[in-house]
Amino acid sequence: MTIAEQTSFVHQRARELGFSLVGIAQAVPLEQEFLRYQEWLAQGFHGGEQGAMQYMARNLDKREDVRAILPSAESVIVVAQNYYTPFSHVPKQDEGKISRYAWGTDYHEVIPPKLRTLCMALSEIDPKAEHKIYTDTGAILEKAWAVRAGIGWQGKHSNIIAREIGSWFFLGIILTSMKFIYDTPIKDYCVSCTACIDAFPTNAIVSPYRVDATQCISYWTIETKTQVDIPDTLAGAMEQWVFGCDTCQDVCPWNRFQVPTNEQAFMPRHEETSLSFRRIEEFQQEEFSARFRKSPLKRTKLAGLQRNARALQQAQARNTLNIE
Ligand code: B12
Ligand code: SF4
Incomplete structure (x- = not known):
């Protein structure tokens, strides 16, 4: 096969596997993206050394250059897995909203088998080729690679947006020693829009394209340890999100x-x-484990979900007292 034929083969197989978009970038060190990543760390936006x-x-060498992971890497294949389903949030006052990405099966369960199948197809073309797969599973700046591979542009809320499908998609990555024809970044279509910045309930978008994770509802409701209390100021701005948050993407015109x-x-x-606060409080461990088996919600564990629900209820109670 010629390189052009190999490239169209990857596109075709990825589509057959159900990926909406595929792009390929050359595996060279990240430059500006990595410098900006270091700035982000230096500002403590990841939560610092004591944070979640x-x-x-860690592994900064790998984040800068994927060849620190796979020395033979020539290419980074990036796929977009759409997760939009035609449902919406209609929470009652005593319910907490679950973010869209967590309604069904965990993407860490769904995407890797498809990526492995794609790698097997590549190995049929070149049996000596080496590949490594990722989907939020390693020290790779997936969004930076998605931009380089032309999947979409980075929105001011920092998620990748594709003109064809908006931003409700996950990213999957294959590092491979095979060579392809490479895609190029597309232009930024946010232009003068600031809808996500204006809507962000906790001011986590400190400036366009820069998210301070420690102010992000998603960080507090998914990443922090159960025994850490959610600060009152944040809980008060959580707008009923009990697991993750979609506010910045809900308001985006591209969606x-x-x-x-x-x-x-x-x-x-x-x-x-959504889940009612009462339901969350009453879950027994066995029931929770069975109901949320292979669901993203298992990440926060039952105790974490209960901590989030209590923080929301306490914030509602404080609001009521302030009004009266
Ligand atoms: C850490 C992490 C988080 C953290 C931090 C979020 C963040 N913005 O980084 C938390 C827990 C908050 C989080 C939340 C979410 N996450 Co998350 N998360 C990750 C993870 C593991 C690493 C991301 C990372 O490296 N962040 C570090 C910062 C520095 O990166 P960055 O935001 O891209 O920063 C760049 C910009 O600031 C840019 N920049 C700076 N200045 C300027 C100026 C200009 C002009 C431009 C153009 C750019 C620019 O330079 C920086 C470096 O490239 C990735 C998986 C992975 N391995 O990549 C998933 C990932 C980013 N998450 C994902 C998802 C789905 C989410 C949520 C939507 C889940 C939810 N509903 O709650 C939210 C979205 C919140 C948000 N607005 O960001 C998806 C995003 C898919 C997509 N379409 O983009 C990913 C890619 C996982 C996956 N494989 O699908 N997440
Ligand atoms: S809401 Fe507007 S500024 Fe934010 S990501 Fe979408 S288009 Fe860009």
């Missing part, structure tokens, strides 16, 4: 171009997009 994401400050996913695994379990 200290791991972000009017969303297309329902063909992946059944992302359909909301029990058609649930």
